[in-house]
Amino acid sequence: MCIRIVYPQRLLLFRKIIDIRKEVAVLDLGTDTTCAAIAKIERKDSDALSGFGKGIRILGIGYQLTKGIKRGAITNLEDLEDSLIGSILTAEKEAQKNVKSVFVSIPSWAIVSRAIDNSIEIGQVPVDDVHVNSLMNFDCSRSSDPTMEMIHIFPISYSIDENDGIHAPLGMVGEILSGTFHVMYAKSSLLQNIKNCLSRNNIDVEGFICSTYASVLSVLLEDETISGVTLIDIGGTTTSICCINDGTVLYLGTIPVGSQNVTNDIAMVLRTSKSNAERLKILYGVSAENPHYEEEQILVSRIDEYGEEHIQNISKGMLNSIIAARFEEMLESVEKHIETCGADKLLYQRIVITGGGSRISGLTGLIRSRRYFNGLSVRLGKPVGTIGSHDFVQTASFATAAGAAMYCLGELQGISSIRQSLYKKSFRQKLITWFKRGV
Numbered sequence: 001m002c003i004r005i006v007y008p009q010r011l012l013l014f015r016k017i018i019d020i021r022k023e024v025a026v027l028d029l030g031t032d033t034t035c036a037a038i039a040k041i042e043r044k045d046s047d048a049l050s051g052f053g054k055g056i057r058i059l060g061i062g063y064q065l066t067k068g069i070k071r072g073a074i075t076n077l078e079d080l081e082d083s084l085i086g087s088i089l090t091a092e093k094e095a096q097k098n099v100k101s102v103f104v105s106i107p108s109w110a111i112v113s114r115a116i117d118n119s120i121e122i123g124q125v126p127v128d129d130v131h132v133n134s135l136m137n138f139d140c141s142r143s144s145d146p147t148m149e150m151i152h153i154f155p156i157s158y159s160i161d162e163n164d165g166i167h168a169p170l171g172m173v174g175e176i177l178s179g180t181f182h183v184m185y186a187k188s189s190l191l192q193n194i195k196n197c198l199s200r201n202n203i204d205v206e207g208f209i210c211s212t213y214a215s216v217l218s219v220l221l222e223d224e225t226i227s228g229v230t231l232i233d234i235g236g237t238t239t240s241i242c243c244i245n246d247g248t249v250l251y252l253g254t255i256p257v258g259s260q261n262v263t264n265d266i267a268m269v270l271r272t273s274k275s276n277a278e279r280l281k282i283l284y285g286v287s288a289e290n291p292h293y294e295e296e297q298i299l300v301s302r303i304d305e306y307g308e309e310h311i312q313n314i315s316k317g318m319l320n321s322i323i324a325a326r327f328e329e330m331l332e333s334v335e336k337h338i339e340t341c342g343a344d345k346l347l348y349q350r351i352v353i354t355g356g357g358s359r360i361s362g363l364t365g366l367i368r369s370r371r372y373f374n375g376l377s378v379r380l381g382k383p384v385g386t387i388g389s390h391d392f393v394q395t396a397s398f399a400t401a402a403g404a405a406m407y408c409l410g411e412l413q414g415i416s417s418i419r420q421s422l423y424k425k426s427f428r429q430k431l432i433t434w435f436k437r438g439v
Helices: 009-014 077-095 129-135 188-199 211-219 222-227 259-270 274-284 316-341 363-370 396-409 427-438
Strands: 003-006 023-029 033-041 056-065 101-106 111-121 148-160 163-166 176-187 204-210 229-234 239-245 248-255 297-303 309-315 350-354 377-380 386-388 417-420
Touching: 023 077, 023 211, 023 396, 033 077, 033 396, 056 077, 056 396, 077 188, 101 188, 101 211, 101 396, 111 129, 111 148, 111 248, 129 176, 148 188, 148 204, 148 248, 176 188, 176 248, 188 204, 204 211, 204 396, 211 229, 211 239, 211 248, 211 350, 211 396, 222 229, 222 239, 222 350, 229 316, 239 316, 248 316, 259 274, 259 316, 274 297, 274 316, 297 316, 309 316, 316 363, 350 363, 350 396, 363 377
Parallel strands: 023 101, 056 386, 101 204, 229 350, 350 377
Antiparallel strands: 003 417, 023 033, 033 056, 111 176, 148 163, 148 176, 148 417, 229 239, 239 248, 297 309
8 A cells, every 4th residue: 555645734845746637537325315526626726716726627527326325234236336326427427527536435434443653663864754654654554443444644742851842743753653543444344345346347446535534625714724623524324523733633522413313304294205394404504593483483384193195384483392302412413522532622713614504594603603613714605716517516505526637637735634545555665765774
């Protein structure tokens, strides 16, 4: 495997040159929807945009309902294959391209993350890339479950002998080089099953990326990642929490509540279909305070105990109370999770909310009025620098796919990340490494 390193902007002097690809295909395996996208670099003006991506154009999009996966386990491989291939075929048709390989984003519920410490002897010689790569050469059986496969490694800090808090050890001299890393793993069986589904259709998997990390790359601004930010990614059945500070991903966690829980509540209380409940949720959103809601009436179809459909009048206030109650429960669960795991001590200065569930109108107003997250600044996160023929590519629902494309195209700035991909080292790379080791 090949490891890609992208150092923060403040370490531009030591930033490693990475391969820039012209076009890439990505596959976002979401809890509700699987989205495929084919993208290319749009422009190379470094000051064109203020986010991580300099600008990517989406050539084609395809999406299907995610089938064959339930509660973190594959239940039907053929259904999963239909979801993956169906979305790719639609994207191919729109882009008029043939996809031979893809990068796949893995949902955060399938990710296990933990902090790992490691040390190596360097023998009073300057630290180089070979030392850093050796330091990150973890034994998965030692640092995690042997059935897990490493996806990402995020360097938190380094130390040389007694000198702690080092961000860039390259060139420094000492006896012992140590590092603390945030490592993300996924089940090897899940990754292999995804590869098998695609390989049967002559499509290779070039690598994997955590979906929430992909969202981080597409919606956050560089200043936010340095000063501290917590990203809340509201999906269909889960909500992910990711804490970033000083340009490094420090924490990733999930809770089993998402926007589909809101839809289910509306359908159950109003005795309507889930499709109608979803429409009501999107159409009316949530409001913290609206005195006129109790007076305004809306028509809602109701299914009785005999399966017959009737029309009923309900107040907007009743609908609003259903939506608000579930979102309040979700936000309280996020706050409790952050406090329990100690992420509240990571010095985040802002809350950014993204994901399909964040598209509910009035959500930020509800957060501010109830003073969640101690009254911190809250904003909605949408992809920065994503261009395409669909408005969808600039919505929070497309954040993961956009970030995955930026990640694969090499359009990253300002955040410390290390990729663990499925690429094999070329002969030239092996030769360079061999000479370095011989120095």
